[in-house]
Amino acid sequence: TGGPTDGNGSDDGNGSGNGDGNGDDTGNGDADVDANIGMIYAEAGLGDNSFNDAAQRGLLEADEDFNISFNEVEPDDTGEFSQFQRQFSESGDFDLISCIGFAQEDALAESAVDYPDQQYMIVDTVVEADNVANYVFKENEGSFLIGYLSALLSQTDLTIGSDDDERSTNPDESVVGFVGGVDAPLIRTFQAGFEAGVEYADGDVEVISSYTGSFNDPNAGREAALSMYDDGADIVYHASGGTGVGVFQAADDEGKFAIGVDSDQSLTEPDFAHVILASMVKLVETPVYESIQNTIEGSFEGGSVVELGLEDEGVACVYGDEIGDEISDDIKDDVDDVRQQIIDGEIDVPEEP
Amino acid sequence: MRENAEQNQDQELKKSLIDRFKSLSYVWQIIVGTIGVLALIGVVGLLFPASPAGDLARIIFRWSVFTQALRISAPIALAAIGGIFAEKSGVINIGLEGLLIISAFTAVLVTAMIGPAETVAFIPAIWIGFLAGVLAGVILSALFGIVCIEFKADQIIAGLAVWLIALGLAPFASTLYFGGRDTGSLGTTIGNWPIAIMLLSVLAAWVLLNHTTFGSYIRAAGENPKALDTAGVSVSRIRHAGVLLSGFFAGMGGASLSLSIGLFIGTGETMVEGRGFIAIVAYLFGNYNPVGAFGASLLFGGLDAIQIRLQQIGYGIPDTLVQTIPYIVVILVLAFVGRTRIPKAAGKHYETEE
Amino acid sequence: MSGLKKRGKDVLRWLVARSGFERAIISLASLVFAIFVGALIILVSGRFTTCSTAAFYLPFTSIGFCYDPIQIYLLLFNGALGSPFLLGEPGLLDPEWSIFNFRFGFTLKETTLLVFTGLSVAVAFRAGLFNIGTQGQLVVGALTTALTVIFVAPFVPEGTIGGLILVPLGIIAGAVGGGVYGAIPGALKAYADANEVITTIMLNFIAANIAFVLVSGVFRDPSSSVVATERIPEYARLPAVIFPAASDFAEIALIGGLLGIAGLYYLLEYTSIGYDIRTSGVQPEAAEYGGVNAKRTTVLAMTLSGALGGIGGAMWVLMETARWESSVPALGFDGITVSILAGNNPLGVLPAAFLFGVLKGGALEVAFQTDVPSDLVGVLRGLIILFVAMPEFFRMIGSHFVDLSEDEIPAQSGGEDNA
Amino acid sequence: MTPAVHLDGITKRFPGVVANDNVDLRVEEGSVHALLGENGAGKTTLMNVLYGLYQPTEGTVRVNGEPRSFASPSDAIDIGIGMIHQHFMLVDPMTIAENVVLGNEPRKYGGLLIDRERARKEVLELSDKYGFNVDPDARIEEVSVGVQQRVEILKALYRGAEILILDEPTAVLTPQEVEELFEVFDELTSQGKTIIFITHKLGEAMHAADDITILRNGKNVGSLDAKGVTREDLAQRMVGREVLMEPQVTPQEPGEVTLDVSHLHVEDTRGVEAVSDVSFSVRSGEIFGIAGVDGNGQSELVEAITGLTNPTDGDITYRGRQLESMTRRERIDSGIAYVPEDRHERGMVMPFNLVQNGILGSQHTSEFAPSGRINWETAGAHATEIIEEYDVRPPTAEATAESLSGGNQQKFIVGREFDRDPELVVATHPTRGVDIGAMEFIHERIQELRANGKAILLISSKLEEVQGLSDRLAVMHEGEFSGIVDPSSVTEEQIGLLMAGESISGGENAALREEDVA
Numbered sequence A: 001t002g003g004p005t006d007g008n009g010s011d012d013g014n015g016s017g018n019g020d021g022n023g024d025d026t027g028n029g030d031a032d033v034d035a036n037i038g039m040i041y042a043e044a045g046l047g048d049n050s051f052n053d054a055a056q057r058g059l060l061e062a063d064e065d066f067n068i069s070f071n072e073v074e075p076d077d078t079g080e081f082s083q084f085q086r087q088f089s090e091s092g093d094f095d096l097i098s099c100i101g102f103a104q105e106d107a108l109a110e111s112a113v114d115y116p117d118q119q120y121m122i123v124d125t126v127v128e129a130d131n132v133a134n135y136v137f138k139e140n141e142g143s144f145l146i147g148y149l150s151a152l153l154s155q156t157d158l159t160i161g162s163d164d165d166e167r168s169t170n171p172d173e174s175v176v177g178f179v180g181g182v183d184a185p186l187i188r189t190f191q192a193g194f195e196a197g198v199e200y201a202d203g204d205v206e207v208i209s210s211y212t213g214s215f216n217d218p219n220a221g222r223e224a225a226l227s228m229y230d231d232g233a234d235i236v237y238h239a240s241g242g243t244g245v246g247v248f249q250a251a252d253d254e255g256k257f258a259i260g261v262d263s264d265q266s267l268t269e270p271d272f273a274h275v276i277l278a279s280m281v282k283l284v285e286t287p288v289y290e291s292i293q294n295t296i297e298g299s300f301e302g303g304s305v306v307e308l309g310l311e312d313e314g315v316a317c318v319y320g321d322e323i324g325d326e327i328s329d330d331i332k333d334d335v336d337d338v339r340q341q342i343i344d345g346e347i348d349v350p351e352e353p
Numbered sequence B: 001m002r003e004n005a006e007q008n009q010d011q012e013l014k015k016s017l018i019d020r021f022k023s024l025s026y027v028w029q030i031i032v033g034t035i036g037v038l039a040l041i042g043v044v045g046l047l048f049p050a051s052p053a054g055d056l057a058r059i060i061f062r063w064s065v066f067t068q069a070l071r072i073s074a075p076i077a078l079a080a081i082g083g084i085f086a087e088k089s090g091v092i093n094i095g096l097e098g099l100l101i102i103s104a105f106t107a108v109l110v111t112a113m114i115g116p117a118e119t120v121a122f123i124p125a126i127w128i129g130f131l132a133g134v135l136a137g138v139i140l141s142a143l144f145g146i147v148c149i150e151f152k153a154d155q156i157i158a159g160l161a162v163w164l165i166a167l168g169l170a171p172f173a174s175t176l177y178f179g180g181r182d183t184g185s186l187g188t189t190i191g192n193w194p195i196a197i198m199l200l201s202v203l204a205a206w207v208l209l210n211h212t213t214f215g216s217y218i219r220a221a222g223e224n225p226k227a228l229d230t231a232g233v234s235v236s237r238i239r240h241a242g243v244l245l246s247g248f249f250a251g252m253g254g255a256s257l258s259l260s261i262g263l264f265i266g267t268g269e270t271m272v273e274g275r276g277f278i279a280i281v282a283y284l285f286g287n288y289n290p291v292g293a294f295g296a297s298l299l300f301g302g303l304d305a306i307q308i309r310l311q312q313i314g315y316g317i318p319d320t321l322v323q324t325i326p327y328i329v330v331i332l333v334l335a336f337v338g339r340t341r342i343p344k345a346a347g348k349h350y351e352t353e354e
Numbered sequence C: 001m002s003g004l005k006k007r008g009k010d011v012l013r014w015l016v017a018r019s020g021f022e023r024a025i026i027s028l029a030s031l032v033f034a035i036f037v038g039a040l041i042i043l044v045s046g047r048f049t050t051c052s053t054a055a056f057y058l059p060f061t062s063i064g065f066c067y068d069p070i071q072i073y074l075l076l077f078n079g080a081l082g083s084p085f086l087l088g089e090p091g092l093l094d095p096e097w098s099i100f101n102f103r104f105g106f107t108l109k110e111t112t113l114l115v116f117t118g119l120s121v122a123v124a125f126r127a128g129l130f131n132i133g134t135q136g137q138l139v140v141g142a143l144t145t146a147l148t149v150i151f152v153a154p155f156v157p158e159g160t161i162g163g164l165i166l167v168p169l170g171i172i173a174g175a176v177g178g179g180v181y182g183a184i185p186g187a188l189k190a191y192a193d194a195n196e197v198i199t200t201i202m203l204n205f206i207a208a209n210i211a212f213v214l215v216s217g218v219f220r221d222p223s224s225s226v227v228a229t230e231r232i233p234e235y236a237r238l239p240a241v242i243f244p245a246a247s248d249f250a251e252i253a254l255i256g257g258l259l260g261i262a263g264l265y266y267l268l269e270y271t272s273i274g275y276d277i278r279t280s281g282v283q284p285e286a287a288e289y290g291g292v293n294a295k296r297t298t299v300l301a302m303t304l305s306g307a308l309g310g311i312g313g314a315m316w317v318l319m320e321t322a323r324w325e326s327s328v329p330a331l332g333f334d335g336i337t338v339s340i341l342a343g344n345n346p347l348g349v350l351p352a353a354f355l356f357g358v359l360k361g362g363a364l365e366v367a368f369q370t371d372v373p374s375d376l377v378g379v380l381r382g383l384i385i386l387f388v389a390m391p392e393f394f395r396m397i398g399s400h401f402v403d404l405s406e407d408e409i410p411a412q413s414g415g416e417d418n419a
Numbered sequence D: 001m002t003p004a005v006h007l008d009g010i011t012k013r014f015p016g017v018v019a020n021d022n023v024d025l026r027v028e029e030g031s032v033h034a035l036l037g038e039n040g041a042g043k044t045t046l047m048n049v050l051y052g053l054y055q056p057t058e059g060t061v062r063v064n065g066e067p068r069s070f071a072s073p074s075d076a077i078d079i080g081i082g083m084i085h086q087h088f089m090l091v092d093p094m095t096i097a098e099n100v101v102l103g104n105e106p107r108k109y110g111g112l113l114i115d116r117e118r119a120r121k122e123v124l125e126l127s128d129k130y131g132f133n134v135d136p137d138a139r140i141e142e143v144s145v146g147v148q149q150r151v152e153i154l155k156a157l158y159r160g161a162e163i164l165i166l167d168e169p170t171a172v173l174t175p176q177e178v179e180e181l182f183e184v185f186d187e188l189t190s191q192g193k194t195i196i197f198i199t200h201k202l203g204e205a206m207h208a209a210d211d212i213t214i215l216r217n218g219k220n221v222g223s224l225d226a227k228g229v230t231r232e233d234l235a236q237r238m239v240g241r242e243v244l245m246e247p248q249v250t251p252q253e254p255g256e257v258t259l260d261v262s263h264l265h266v267e268d269t270r271g272v273e274a275v276s277d278v279s280f281s282v283r284s285g286e287i288f289g290i291a292g293v294d295g296n297g298q299s300e301l302v303e304a305i306t307g308l309t310n311p312t313d314g315d316i317t318y319r320g321r322q323l324e325s326m327t328r329r330e331r332i333d334s335g336i337a338y339v340p341e342d343r344h345e346r347g348m349v350m351p352f353n354l355v356q357n358g359i360l361g362s363q364h365t366s367e368f369a370p371s372g373r374i375n376w377e378t379a380g381a382h383a384t385e386i387i388e389e390y391d392v393r394p395p396t397a398e399a400t401a402e403s404l405s406g407g408n409q410q411k412f413i414v415g416r417e418f419d420r421d422p423e424l425v426v427a428t429h430p431t432r433g434v435d436i437g438a439m440e441f442i443h444e445r446i447q448e449l450r451a452n453g454k455a456i457l458l459i460s461s462k463l464e465e466v467q468g469l470s471d472r473l474a475v476m477h478e479g480e481f482s483g484i485v486d487p488s489s490v491t492e493e494q495i496g497l498l499m500a501g502e503s504i505s506g507g508e509n510a511a512l513r514e515e516d517v518a
C-alpha cells in the first residue's frame, strides 16, 4: 500500500501526497506567494468529519482561489497549542496564523501579547488583542432551531423506513434529549439554545440533558442516548464530537432519530444518514476563508469580533440528506419562520441553560 | 431496667451482626454489602417514593439499566480477567490499558481493510476484525512477556511502556491508514455480543483457574514458583501462558469496545479512556477471582449507568460531580471493607537454578 | 592475565558495581535502542503512506521510503535546542544561534516541570509506594496556588514587593495542597491497608473532576470560554530573565528544581528520616524492627511526594499559564516515566527530565517541519522506557563483550578459626 | 552391591566460589545417610546436583550404578529421586492434596479437569500407608511446620521417589516431631526407600543415620559408619579442630528485676489469642530461657516485649517503667536489644550493605546521627568493628546483607544487638543456622553479657542450648507457661513433656513459680 510512487529520486523536495504545500518547503517564507498561512487545528485533528475538516475545507478553497502556501499542525493535547502558536510566530514567516477551537483561547491570549506584530485569527472564542481577528458562532441560535424542530417532530407521527428497519416518533409522549461532551461553557450554549427552542415550541415537551465527560467516548455517548430513548425520547441532539457517533448508533439500535452537529453529519457519517434528521452546522469554512482573503487584501482587522449567527449563515439547521425530505413542509416552514424571528431580534435566545 | 436490658440485647444483636459480617470472606462481604445497600435503597425508596431514594430505587430496579451496566462493564471485565491470569501467574500487567487500545484499533483497522460488508470464508469481516484485535492483544502481550520473563524487566515499568507504546502507535497507524486519529465509522457493529462474550469468559476463566491443572500451575507460579519448578513444570512457560492469556482476554475487551460501536477514536487518551486502569482496580477489588472481577466491573458499570440516569432526571448536582461517584465509592470500599491478597511471588522474577 | 587487562577489568567491575553508573549506562543504551527501533518504525510507516519522492533510500538498494529517520531525529534534536545546526549543511553551526533562544527555553521549561513531578514519584518509590497520583496532586497544587494568589493579591502592594510575597506564598500553597492530597492515599495505605495504586488512580479522577466543578461553578473567570480561574497578576508570575519571555521558562524555577534535587538527595542519603523512608521502602518489616514507625513514614513519604507534585503544579501556574485551567498537561504521568528512567534516584531525575523535555520540544519541530504524525514521539518514549525496564537485556549483550566474572576463590565455611 | 547413589568426583563452581570440590559420596540402598557440615560447607549444593537443580562442573552422578545427567529436577524425579528442601516448596493457599499432586494431577473428562476426588483419595491412601496422618483438605497455611514437612515427603513419594533427600529436616521441629520423623525414616527404609538427610546436629546424625559423610570447605572429609563414631570425632572433622560440646555456665547471683511481665495476653495477626496470661520476670545478670516448639506463642510474647505488637491485656514493666506506652524506638533507645527470629525479614535490610545495616535501630541516636544527619563514617567504623569482632565473612562492610550466608547474617545481627550496650537482651534462636564454631562464640558472648549484669531473655527451640545457658527455664505450650523449672535439675525428657503440654511432678517446679511471683 504505498511507499513512494516515484522511485527515481528527483529532488523537487515536495513532500507528501496528502496535502499540497505541506512538507519541508514550508515555513521558510516563500516570497512568491501572496500569503503564508499557519494552521493550528483543534485537538481531534483532521479526519474528524466535522470541525477541523470544515476548517481545512476553508483553507483549501482559499488555496484554489489565491496564491498561498500553508503549514498545518494537529496538536495532540491542549498543552501544545501555545507551543505551536509560538513556533509559528517565532519564525516570522507567516502572514496569518489560524487557531481553530476555543481551547486555544488561553494560549493565544499570551501569544498575541508576546508577538504583537503577528496576525492571528481564532474561531469559537474571543481573545482581546489588537492583532487577533475573532470569529464566534452563535451556536445557541442554531441550537434553538434544532430544539424547536425536535419538539415539533416529537409531537407528530413520523415514521420512516420499511418493516425490518422502521423508525418512528411516538406522538403520545413528547421527550427530546441533548447529549453534551465535556461540560464546558461553549457546549452549554448549545444546550441553552436547544432547551429554549423546545420550550418555545411547546412547554410540555420534556428535555433530558446529560454530559458524558468526554469528546472521545462514543460508547459513553451511546449509553447516554440509549437511556434517553429508553425514557421515551424520540430525538436526541448531540454536541459531543467523537462521542456523538454513539448517539447515532443508539438511535439506530432503538429505531429513533438523532441530530448532528458542526457539519452536515448525514453526509460525513453516511452510515447513519438514515437516523440523522438534521444537523446544526457551523460553517467554519467561512471564517477561515474570509480571514485569509482579508489578509491578502490587506483588510485584516485585528481586534474585531465577527459573530456568525443565523443571519450570516454562520450557523444553520440543515436537513438530513437521506431522511430530511420526510419532514413535512409545514414544519419546515415553521422552522423558517422562527429563524426569521431570531434574525429580526423578535426572539431572544439565551446563552446559558 | 427492662429498657436497658433490651437495649443491651439490641446492641448485642448489632454487634453479632457486624461480627458475622466481618467473619465473611472478602468476596462475600462485598456481595452481602452490595445486596444490603440495594435492599436498603429499595425499601427506603418504596416508603418514600418522592425522596431521592425513591428516584434512585426507580433507576436501579430497571432492566434496561441492568443491561446497560452489563454493556459498560464488558470491556472492563474482560481486561480484568486478563489481568488476573497475568498476575496470578506472577507477572503484574499494568499495561492492560495499552492492550485494550491496540486491540480496539486493530479490530477496526482489519475490518476496514477487508471491507465491513465483506465476508471471508462465510465469516463476516467484523468478526475477522474481532479476531485480529484479539491477536493484536496477544502479540503485544507476548512482547511484554518476553521482556518481563526472559529479560527480567521490571514489570511495572514494562507495563507502563506497553501503555505508552500503544497510546502512540494506534493513533499513529490510524493517521497513516485513515488520515486521522479517528478511524471513522465502519457502519456495522457486533451489537450486544460483548455481554455474551464476557459472561462466557467469566465462566471459562473460573473453570480454567480453579478446576484445571493449568489453573493450578498458574496459581502456583504466582505463589511459590519454586514449588512448581521442583514439580517439574516450567515456571517461565506458565508465566508466558498467563501473560498471553491476559493479551487474549484484554484483546477481546478492546475489540468489544471498538466494534460494539463500530469505530476507533485515537484522540487524547483514545476511546479506551482509562478502562484498562479501572480493570486493574476491578480485579484487585474482586480479589483475583474472575467472578469477583466480574462483580466489581458490574459495580462500576452499574454506578456509571445510574450516574447517567441521575444526570438525566436533573439532579442539581453538577454532572462532573456525579461522574465522580464511582471513584469515590471505590475508595470508600477499600478504606472500610478490606484488602486483597496479592500473589506472593507477583512482580518477582523467577530464576530456575541454572 | 596481564596486569593492564586485570586493572582494566577491576576498574570496570568497580564501575559496574556502582549501581548509579550502571543505571546511567543502561539508560543511555536504552536510548540508543529506542532510537534504532523508532527508526525502523519510521521507515516501515513510510512504506504505508504515499509520497511522490522518496525521502530516504535503503543503502545499496533502490528501496525508497517516504520518511527519512535520520532527518527526523536531526529535526527532533535540533528543534529542541532551537536549531543550532544548519541542517542543509550537516555539522555546520548556525552563527546566529544563541543558546538563550525560545525553543530551548521551551525544552527547559518542560524539564523544570518534569523535575518536580519526577522527584515526587521518586520519593514515593523510595518509600516503597507506587504513587500514580502525582497528576492529581499536581492538579490540586496548581489550583490552591492559583486561588491563593488570586485571593491574597488584593491585600498586598502591587509590583515587585507583591511578587516577592505572592510567589513564595503560591509555592507554599501548592505544596500544602498537593501534600494534603498526597497524604490521603498515604493515610489510607497506612491505616486502612488500601492499595495505593488503586487509591491514587481513583484520586486522580477525583481531583480532575472536583477541581473542574469547583472552578466552573465557583471560581470561574466569566470572560473565558474555557473552564479557568482568573489570571494571577503579572508581578506574581515567575519571569523569564535571560530566555525570551515567550518560552515561559523562568530560570529561577529551574534553580528551584535543582535545589529540590539536591535537597531530596541529601534527605534520602544523609538523614535519619531518609534512612527511615528507604528502609520502609525496601523492607517494611525490618524498618519496623529498626524503630521506624511504618505508618507514619508512609504518610510522611506520600505527603512529601504530594507536596513535590503540588509544587510542580504551582510552577506550572506561576511560570506558564498564570491561572488554573481545566486542561492540565499530563506532567504527573510523565513524572512516573522520568523517575523510572532515573532509577528513582534524585540525581538521575535531572537528565531524565531533560531527555523528556527534549523529546517534547523536538516533537513540535518534527510536527512543524514534516507530516510524520507527532504520535510517533509517544511511541519513542514508550520504547525508551521499555528498554530501561530490562537491564538484563543489556547485561546479556554486555557480557558478550566483557567477561566480568570474578576470579575463583574456594568456598569458605564460617568460623573455622575462631578460638 | 551397587550403591543406590554414587556421586563420583563432583565439583561444582559458582562464579567466585567452589562449592563442591571433587566430592565422592556412596549411599547404599535402603539406608539412611546423614550429610554433616558447617554453614556453607556445600551440603545443599551437593544435593542440588544430585537432584538436577545444578549441573556439576565436573564429575558423574550414578544412580543404581548407571551414570545419569539431569537437565532439570524433573529428570531426577523421573528416575525416582525426591528432594525436600530446607525452605518448603509448597503453595500456601492450596490444599495439601493439591500440593501433593502438583505437576502430576489425576484428571477427568479426557484430561480437561483435575480429578479432585481421586487426588484426595490417593493422598489419603499414601498418607495412611506410611502413617502420616494428614488431612488432604487442609490448606498449607493452616497446618504446622511438621505437617508441612510430611506433605513434602508425600509429594516426593507420590512421584514415585525411591531416594529421598532432606535438607535440614529437623531444624524447625520439636524433639517429639524429630522422633516422629525418624520413625518415618524407619518406615520408609523398611519399604526399601533410601534416605539422605542434611544436618548440623551431630546427635541426630549418630542417632538416625546408618552412615555419615562430613563435608568441609566443599570437600568430603570422611564417610563413616554411624555405629561406633564419637561426637568429638565428628565435631573435629566438621570444624577442623576440637570444640567444646556444652556451654559452661558459672554460677552467679542475679540482681534487680529488669523486666517484669504479668498476666500478659497477646493476639496473633489473625486475632487469635496466642499468649494467655503469662507472667515472669528477668533480673539483671540472669538468663531466663523459654523453650518450646515454634508457634506456641513465643514470637508474640517477644514482639509484645520488644514493641512490635501490642498486648491485649496485662503489664510489662521494664526497669520500673510501663513498657506499653513506649514506642519501638523508645524501647530501643532505653536499652532493649533484640535478636529477631526472622533475620531475612526483620533483622536486616537485605539490599542494604553492612554499614547501613549496622545502624538499623540506631539511625536516630546521637552516636550515628547527631542533629538528624547520619555520619556515615562513624557508621562504617561501627560495621567494621562488628565484622571483625564477630568474624563475619566476607569481611567487607560494603557487602550487601543478601550476599551473606544465613550464618554470617546471624553473626552480624547478634553483633549489632549485643554491642548496643543494652540493659535487656531479647534473643530469639540466636544460633539458628549457624555452625558449631559460631555457635560456641555466640554462647560465650551471651554469658559475657550475663557476667556484665545484663538481663537476658533467651528463646530457643534447641533444648540443649536453652537448658545449658539458662539460669531459669520456662516452657511454653499453646500460649501458656506449662512450667518454670531449674534447668540443671530436670531431664531433657521432662522438658519435652512440658513442651507437649503435660505437667511434670516435683515440688521444685511449684517452688520456682512461687518465688517468681514474690
Ligand SMILES: Nc1ncnc2c1ncn2[C@@H]1O[C@H](COP(=O)(O)OP(=O)(O)OP(=O)(O)O)[C@@H](O)[C@H]1O
Binding pocket: C411, C412, D014, D015, D017, D018, D019, D037, D038, D039, D040, D041, D042, D043, D044, D045, D046, D405, D406, D407, D433
Ligand atoms: N547459586 C549459588 N551461586 C553462588 N554461590 C552459591 C550458590 N549456592 C551456593 N553458593 C555458595 O556455595 C557454597 C556452599 O553453599 P551450600 O548452600 O551448599 O552450603 P550448605 O553446606 O548447605 O550451608 P548451610 O548449612 O548454611 O545450608 C557457599 O559458599 C555459598 O555461598
Ligand SMILES: Nc1ncnc2c1ncn2[C@@H]1O[C@H](COP(=O)(O)OP(=O)(O)OP(=O)(O)O)[C@@H](O)[C@H]1O
Binding pocket: D039, D040, D044, D086, D402, D403, D404, D405, D406, D407, D432, D433, D434
Ligand atoms: N544466587 C546465589 N548467589 C550467591 N549465593 C547464594 C545464592 N543462592 C544461595 N546462596 C548462598 O548459599 C548459601 C546457602 O543458602 P541456603 O538457601 O541454604 O540458606 P542459608 O542462608 O544458609 O540459610 P540457613 O541459615 O537457614 O541455613 C548461603 O550462603 C547463600 O548466601
Ligand SMILES: [Mg+2]
Binding pocket: D043, D044, D045, D086, D167
Ligand atoms: Mg544448606
Ligand SMILES: [Mg+2]
Binding pocket: D086, D406, D433
Ligand atoms: Mg542453610
